[in-house]
Amino acid sequence: MVLDRPGTPLRAADLPDPEPGPGQVLVEVAACGVCRTDLHVLDGEVPATRSPLVLGHQVVGRRAGTRERVGVPWLGWTCGTCRYCTTGRENLCPRARFTGKDLDGGFAERMVADERFVLPLPEGLDDLHVAPLLCAGLIGLRTLRAAGDPATVGIYGFGAAAHLVCHIAVWEGRRVFGFTRPGDAAGQAFARELGAAWAGGTDEDPPEPLEAALVFAPAGELVPLALRHLAPGGTVVCGGIHMSDIPSFPYADLWMERSIRSVANLTRRDGEELLELAPRAGLRTRVTAYPLERAQDALDDLRAGRFEGAAVVVP
Numbered sequence: 001m002v003l004d005r006p007g008t009p010l011r012a013a014d015l016p017d018p019e020p021g022p023g024q025v026l027v028e029v030a031a032c033g034v035c036r037t038d039l040h041v042l043d044g045e046v047p048a049t050r051s052p053l054v055l056g057h058q059v060v061g062r063r064a065g066t067r068e069r070v071g072v073p074w075l076g077w078t079c080g081t082c083r084y085c086t087t088g089r090e091n092l093c094p095r096a097r098f099t100g101k102d103l104d105g106g107f108a109e110r111m112v113a114d115e116r117f118v119l120p121l122p123e124g125l126d127d128l129h130v131a132p133l134l135c136a137g138l139i140g141l142r143t144l145r146a147a148g149d150p151a152t153v154g155i156y157g158f159g160a161a162a163h164l165v166c167h168i169a170v171w172e173g174r175r176v177f178g179f180t181r182p183g184d185a186a187g188q189a190f191a192r193e194l195g196a197a198w199a200g201g202t203d204e205d206p207p208e209p210l211e212a213a214l215v216f217a218p219a220g221e222l223v224p225l226a227l228r229h230l231a232p233g234g235t236v237v238c239g240g241i242h243m244s245d246i247p248s249f250p251y252a253d254l255w256m257e258r259s260i261r262s263v264a265n266l267t268r269r270d271g272e273e274l275l276e277l278a279p280r281a282g283l284r285t286r287v288t289a290y291p292l293e294r295a296q297d298a299l300d301d302l303r304a305g306r307f308e309g310a311a312v313v314v315p
Contacts (some may be wrong), residue, residue, distance in 0.1 A: 151208070
């Protein structure tokens with residue numbers, strides 16, 4: 001499923017099988033998760049560097065000609081030599097290339113990937129349910145870790161990343177408060193089902209101050225709102241790659257050593273940590289499957305909030 005240019009729907013296309021170059025592997029795609037970042041690329045909010053482009057960066061597949069199951073995440077290539085790559089911060093590499101943005105992704109039957117950046121996948125989770133771990137799960141975990149070691153965690157926006165990080169945070173013994181759109185009773189019930197101690201609308205106050213607020217919804221107005229819910233010393237962590245502008249707010253809301261920070265992309269170490277943690281935590285994804293030719297429907301349904309958890313495209 002090909003994106004010809006931003007703002008146009010994906011189209012089905014028969015393309016030649018990709019040929020792996022030096023250091024690359026050919027991957028036969030079994031499933032590919034659908035991410036809000038795919039929407040941002042589709043809409044041009046996150047600019048792609050090639051056209052036409054195959055979206056999709058939560059790819060589960062097998063190395064061609066083998067039974068080895070691998071995952072292909074968002075981070076598809078780095079230089080390996082810059083000061084970020086050599087200090088454990090490859091997610092900030094200025095020359096990094098990303099799957100489904102700079103490199104053709106997994107809304108396809110076959111793709112090529114840099115051998116250094118494919119992740120071996122654990123047993124115990126089938127292709128459909130492991131796919132969302134490769135971005136939603138990774139970014140969710142990285143966002144939680146960026147907050148330090150909070151006892152109370154507020155999660156704003158209960159989509160794919162939030163439903164996974166909620167499970168992890170509860171498993172780690174943290175109290176989780178889930179925030180959804182005002183009046184979204186179904187979303188709040190979903191948050192409680194996943195272990196949240198409380199769930200309500202973004203127009204409501206949590207039952208106690210937060211040591212961390214994780215913002216996954218791409219709505220900048222949630223940042224000052226979350227900031228006002230923080231205890232002294234707390235942190236707001238923005239987990240998305242794109243967000244609308246953040247409104248101004250009084251310094252008093254930031255004072256008492258509160259902070260706001262973002263996370264960017266992911267590292268291979270994030271992938272290793274999550275994939276090792278997932279079986280121990282009993283991590284389970286809530287998935288809605290779509291055939292490959294309905295990838296655009298999956299994106300439309302994600303935009304409209306028509307499913308709980310994550311969507312996965314299956315060739």
